[in-house]
Amino acid sequence: MSAPFAKLPRWADYGLIPLVNLLVAFIVAGFVVMLVGENPFRAAMILVEGAFGRGQNIAYTLYYATNFIFTGLAVAVAFHAGLFNIGGEGQAYIAGLGVAIVALTFDRILPWYLTFPIAIVAAAGFGALWALIPAYLQAKRDSHIVITTIMFNYIAGSLMVYMLVDVIKPLGSMAPQTRTFDAGAQLPKLNWIIELFGAKIRSAPLNLSFILALIMAWLVWLLIWRTKLGYEIRTLGFSPKAARYAGISQSRIVIITMLISGALAGMMALNPTMGDQHNVSLDFVSQAGFVGIAVALMGRSHPAGIIPAAILFGALYQGGAELAFEMPNISRDMIVIIQGLVILFAGALEHMFRPSIQALFASFSPSSVGLGSAGKGSV
Amino acid sequence: MAELAIALNGINKSFGPVHANRDINLDVPRGSIHGIIGENGAGKSTLMSILYGFYQADSGEISVNGKRVSIKTPNDAIAAGIGMVHQHFMLVENFTVLENIILGAEGEPLLNKSISKARSELARLEREYGLEVDPDALIEELPVGLQQRVEILKALYRGADILILDEPTGVLTPAEADHLFRILGQLKEQGKTVILITHKLREIMAITDNVSVMRQGTMVATRRTRDTTVEELAELMVGRRVLLRVQKGESTPGDVKLSVRNLTVKDSRNVTMVDNVSFDIRAGEIVGIAGVAGNGQSELIEAIAGTRRAVSGTVTLDGKPIDVTGTVDPGELRDRGLAHVPEDRHHVGLVLAFEERENSILGYHDKPRFLNGPFLDLAVIEEDAKAKIEAYDIRPGNPHLKTANFSGGNQQKIVLAREMEQDPGVLIVGQPTRGVDVGAIEFIHKRLIAMRDAGKAVLVISVELDEIRSLSDRILVMFAGRIVGERGPEATEGELGLLMAGVEQQEAAQ
Numbered sequence: 001m002s003a004p005f006a007k008l009p010r011w012a013d014y015g016l017i018p019l020v021n022l023l024v025a026f027i028v029a030g031f032v033v034m035l036v037g038e039n040p041f042r043a044a045m046i047l048v049e050g051a052f053g054r055g056q057n058i059a060y061t062l063y064y065a066t067n068f069i070f071t072g073l074a075v076a077v078a079f080h081a082g083l084f085n086i087g088g089e090g091q092a093y094i095a096g097l098g099v100a101i102v103a104l105t106f107d108r109i110l111p112w113y114l115t116f117p118i119a120i121v122a123a124a125g126f127g128a129l130w131a132l133i134p135a136y137l138q139a140k141r142d143s144h145i146v147i148t149t150i151m152f153n154y155i156a157g158s159l160m161v162y163m164l165v166d167v168i169k170p171l172g173s174m175a176p177q178t179r180t181f182d183a184g185a186q187l188p189k190l191n192w193i194i195e196l197f198g199a200k201i202r203s204a205p206l207n208l209s210f211i212l213a214l215i216m217a218w219l220v221w222l223l224i225w226r227t228k229l230g231y232e233i234r235t236l237g238f239s240p241k242a243a244r245y246a247g248i249s250q251s252r253i254v255i256i257t258m259l260i261s262g263a264l265a266g267m268m269a270l271n272p273t274m275g276d277q278h279n280v281s282l283d284f285v286s287q288a289g290f291v292g293i294a295v296a297l298m299g300r301s302h303p304a305g306i307i308p309a310a311i312l313f314g315a316l317y318q319g320g321a322e323l324a325f326e327m328p329n330i331s332r333d334m335i336v337i338i339q340g341l342v343i344l345f346a347g348a349l350e351h352m353f354r355p356s357i358q359a360l361f362a363s364f365s366p367s368s369v370g371l372g373s374a375g376k377g378s379v
Numbered sequence: 380m381a382e383l384a385i386a387l388n389g390i391n392k393s394f395g396p397v398h399a400n401r402d403i404n405l406d407v408p409r410g411s412i413h414g415i416i417g418e419n420g421a422g423k424s425t426l427m428s429i430l431y432g433f434y435q436a437d438s439g440e441i442s443v444n445g446k447r448v449s450i451k452t453p454n455d456a457i458a459a460g461i462g463m464v465h466q467h468f469m470l471v472e473n474f475t476v477l478e479n480i481i482l483g484a485e486g487e488p489l490l491n492k493s494i495s496k497a498r499s500e501l502a503r504l505e506r507e508y509g510l511e512v513d514p515d516a517l518i519e520e521l522p523v524g525l526q527q528r529v530e531i532l533k534a535l536y537r538g539a540d541i542l543i544l545d546e547p548t549g550v551l552t553p554a555e556a557d558h559l560f561r562i563l564g565q566l567k568e569q570g571k572t573v574i575l576i577t578h579k580l581r582e583i584m585a586i587t588d589n590v591s592v593m594r595q596g597t598m599v600a601t602r603r604t605r606d607t608t609v610e611e612l613a614e615l616m617v618g619r620r621v622l623l624r625v626q627k628g629e630s631t632p633g634d635v636k637l638s639v640r641n642l643t644v645k646d647s648r649n650v651t652m653v654d655n656v657s658f659d660i661r662a663g664e665i666v667g668i669a670g671v672a673g674n675g676q677s678e679l680i681e682a683i684a685g686t687r688r689a690v691s692g693t694v695t696l697d698g699k700p701i702d703v704t705g706t707v708d709p710g711e712l713r714d715r716g717l718a719h720v721p722e723d724r725h726h727v728g729l730v731l732a733f734e735e736r737e738n739s740i741l742g743y744h745d746k747p748r749f750l751n752g753p754f755l756d757l758a759v760i761e762e763d764a765k766a767k768i769e770a771y772d773i774r775p776g777n778p779h780l781k782t783a784n785f786s787g788g789n790q791q792k793i794v795l796a797r798e799m800e801q802d803p804g805v806l807i808v809g810q811p812t813r814g815v816d817v818g819a820i821e822f823i824h825k826r827l828i829a830m831r832d833a834g835k836a837v838l839v840i841s842v843e844l845d846e847i848r849s850l851s852d853r854i855l856v857m858f859a860g861r862i863v864g865e866r867g868p869e870a871t872e873g874e875l876g877l878l879m880a881g882v883e884q885q886e887a888a889q
Contacts (some may be wrong), residue, residue, distance in 0.1 A: 247710020
């Protein structure tokens, strides 16, 4: 009898528990808001309004979500192989270099629809290369990937400062960033999609990268659950011994998985650079690599969970910015606290409420829990 | 009627829709040894967990020594005088015997008082029950049999009057098991009550006074041991007649399929586990390797099957060498017709988080027939899985069910089906029936014999001596990494037991 705890039905597992976690995070955040002397209900209103209230706000939310889908997928793919890629931040940052090279080379020669595919390859390639070194060290030298990817974030940071300040910055400019890209390296906006629903948008950064992110989410699903490579990745992730037994080369899978993970993180660079700012500037990643970890955790490393989790964090970013603007007592740092609470309850303490919810289910309807639902293939 | 040490009345326990214990009644007289047998999943462990306070019954009463008790935690059980010796020992390896004994009963922040108290108490227990063990020895330096003795002492030290032993002989040599039984006999003479959970019918017959049989969550029968037979118990357990010993004809060995020469293997701590081992296996024979767990059998088959690198020696398969000291790859060996059912199906042979159909291709997932370009051909994989489920009677027959939700016997059938259906020339099987119930054992043994009769070379390692004796055409005995003897299937248990304990070798050395 190895199953002392009954199982929950699928909808509770994937819907109810994350919702409860989220609710608790917001309640605790509400106390923090009260602590600084603001009304938590009004704050919540402003936050939700700020994220979804008008078409404009929705476009911003989805723009941020785009970043987090890419980095969340990157973390998730590595996680399926049992690897914890903390280096999405650095991989995306270095990928900005690839974008800059392509954009600055082609933006005056090619139309955007030709520059874009080249830039995708460059961003993915640079991101993958930055992940390759930690991957190689893990596969061949047994250096722990968590340590190496963290260190590579710092190396990437310093390298990019050097590149932007000393190499790529136009002569005479004061700002540590590339020159502004011309039309050939500017991605079309997607605001018209939201306008189809009747909303009016003045200007918002939502752009074609969002579609790319959705395509990548689908491709990741295909890779992990439908291909031989995905099968091998999952086997290694669940049991390195079983992988060895099955004749799967651990070092090969580690390296390939990290290349894919780095490439996904790298593609994130397209969104703020070619999609919004039309340049590559200092610190354009702004923590999206780390938020990706929380997004992947919350989304259970499944694209169908990562997309809503990314939108949630996009909403926190966008709504949080509005909140900081509307309520003078709530600073930008307070928003980080709220995000931290969401990560804490939805990620780290994911299972805190599970036993009580299970007990609740068992007392209401014993037949809804237990192995019966496992027969339908739930996890 | 003697006074009852334990009386269970109408115990029910459900895990969701699974009714693990259904209206269980059990009377255990004081000063007796009571056996509880049943297949895996019959509910034995659940029942004992309820008695020891790990779970609580949904309904029912527990009485200890005639008094109704409520047992909510193991501490309640200990207070009621119930002690438990787990199948997997709960000892701190780098503590001494004494330190382990007082663990959880330390009493005060400073240990010197409780240690000296434990020392004198231990001396008394040793005198009374013949449980000699050096109180200052480190657990990790003790053989398994002595470690188990420490577990028993732990329970007695806490004042246990009723001792529950869960599959106590799984890790012991026949001689150690005999010693354990003598100890249990002594405990009984001193008035202690022993409950023995096992699936080995021979042990039941050898030492119990009464035996209760469980099947599918219910108590189907309780018998006085001297009034029953092995056959009757087996039938009660499974619910139908079973063959306890497989029927097989003479073997007709053919050419040498697998040849091992001077193989030496070290483990991760650089200790030599396999020491200069040589043997051959021919087509159409089953060679069994007997030995107490930890004498190098595991490392031997891992090295041959390519999941562990050997230090030196050669292995040839069909006359062609396998690079066992270098770049051997299990995938390559599969292509060459060597299939391997690993000892540890939970971590090696299966990925428990996978669906059944995903496990049914593990290791063969790169065969073109399962693939469609880079994609898995799920339709073919599912058809293939269904065919294996049919042929091996894997239950429940749902290829989408997560593998962790199958019982041990069915998990083993998933591995066996996968490996046997590839029609390999050589089949290496580690612990073919560990944790597998009686009905499935019969099935697995028949399949292995069928492989032999189809002209395959089969290598079996098992810690179950009965299994080795009933399956093998030749028996090799391993002790301390060496092959210390070869016997035919007619060898007696005593003879093999001595070899397994290294007795002959030590005598020769003197």
